[in-house]
Amino acid sequence: ANVEAYIDFEEDQDIESSILNSAKRDIKELHAAIQKHLADGCRGERLRSxxxxxxxxxxxxxxxxxxxxxxxxxxxxxxxxxxxxxxxxxxxxxxxxxxxxxxxxxxxxxxxxxxxxxxxxxxxxxxxxxxxxxxxxxxxxxxxxxxxxxxxxxxxxxxxxxxxxxxxxxxxxxxxxxxxxxxxxxxxxxxxxxxxxxxxxxxxxxxxxxxxxxxxxxxxxxxxxxxxxxxxxxxxGNPSSENPCFTQPRHRYCLEETCNALARFSSYTDAEVDLAAQEMRNALYSLGKITGHVTIEDILDIIFKEFCIGK
Structure with missing residues (x-):
């Protein structure tokens, strides 16, 4: 939502570039967290199957x-x-x-x-x-x-x-x-x-x-x-004392897609923020296959709430 707000309302609402930098930091942390889960050696799948x-x-x-x-x-x-x-x-x-x-x-x-x-x-x-x-x-x-x-x-x-x-x-x-x-x-x-x-x-x-x-x-x-x-x-592994594991190969595939999209996002410069935003959408779509679909209305709700746009 921060990236979309920066693209669509940066000139009209004087949204600072620090918003974009904050989003990049969050993306970097999310990418590292997903990679850590993906490196679990398929433990969850083994526990299930x-x-x-x-x-x-x-x-x-x-x-x-x-x-x-x-x-x-x-x-x-x-x-x-x-x-x-x-x-x-x-x-x-x-x-x-x-x-x-x-x-x-x-x-x-x-x-x-x-x-x-x-x-x-x-x-x-x-x-x-x-x-x-x-x-x-x-x-x-x-x-x-x-x-x-x-x-x-x-x-x-x-x-x-x-x-x-x-x-x-x-x-x-x-x-x-x-x-x-x-x-x-x-x-x-x-x-x-x-x-x-x-x-x-x-x-x-x-x-x-x-x-x-x-x-x-x-x-x-x-x-x-x-x-x-x-x-x-x-x-x-020990499911009672370790972080939650994937139990289905489909979940792992979706998170790999998400991770790849986040990596591509980080490769773009500030001048290519439109292209970077598309990778964010791709990552969100892949995550939505696991958690449920995230609509454009969900993103707009956050934009209006966080930046008081339209008031």
Whole structure:
């Protein structure tokens, strides 16, 4: 309203240019506030629609057994035959109070000629590109065969590379728990390991980014659930103590439009105030898609109230 008043009534009503400067300051603060909300990492959307969590790994490492443990029922078929899981098995869970969309995927391998299994593997890789959290499951024997910690880490890295998933390439370089796409390495079948000293050293190295479990004996499951809860909290935030979040992608899109319009407004000079005002209208229109339409009558009411024009 201040900008519109400056444009339409500046000469007749002697409206000072400080009104325009004040509007610019307000716009700058609003732009910064919206950007801060947009940088929330889609936490609100995850709280509303659920965190997408995908279980991945080679055949017969215990992915389906892990899914059944998490869902507390036989959601997926468990078999010693490699390639039992062909399609993506989905289920919705509550983990630590957070909604989670869990997906069990086909075992990732390259040495198969089964057309159906290959399609399942392709779908698994596509799912991993769209997920928020990846649980990479591996057989504890891969780690136990190493002679020292460094070799154990190399073995894990080689295993992850063998899965052929681009989304997992930076897991070992940045540590799983701190990577952009959250990832936790799940070392399964710990019940088969006698000397666990190397395993514990690996756990100290990775912290919450690595869990040592046995789906058969339930060893390490409590610690794994704690790590999952911590990771989910980081992905979703704490809605009771943080600023309000967006819960729909449409709201985020509208605010991005608003932010872009405000940025364009700030790029204009005082001599281009007419063009700047149009960007203000664009920003207001985008905000109106969320809050409700703002009419020209609303703007005129503020102008007449603030500047006593027409009296």
């Amino acid at each position: 659920g965190v997408n969590m995908t279980i991945a790994g080679a055949p017969n490492v215990g992915k389906s057994s892990l899914l059944n443990f998490l869902s507390k029922k036989p959601t997926a078929i468990v078999s010693d035959i490699p390639g039992t899981t062909r399609d993506i098995v989905k289920t919705d869970l509550d983990i630590g109070g957070y909604p989670v969309n869990v997906r069990d995927t086909a075992g990732l391998r390259k040495d198969t000629s089964d057309v159906v299994e290959l399609e399942g593997i392709n779908r698994a890789r596509a799912a991993l590109d769209e997920t928020d959290l990846i649980l990479v499951v591996l057989d504890a024997q891969i780690v136990a065969s190493a002679s020292n910690l460094q070799t154990a880490m190399i073995n894990i890295s080689s295993y992850i590379d063998s899965l052929g998933v681009p989304a997992l390439r930076d897991v070992m370089g940045s540590r799983p728990y701190s990577s952009v796409r959250k990832c936790i390495v799940i070392v399964n079948k710990m019940d088969l390991i006698v000397d666990k000293a190397l395993m514990q050293a690996l756990k100290l190295e990775f912290g919450d980014g690595l869990c040592l479990i046995s789906c058969k004996t339930k060893e390490g499951m409590d610690e794994m659930m704690q790590s999952l809860s911590s990771c989910l909290k980081e992905l979703c």
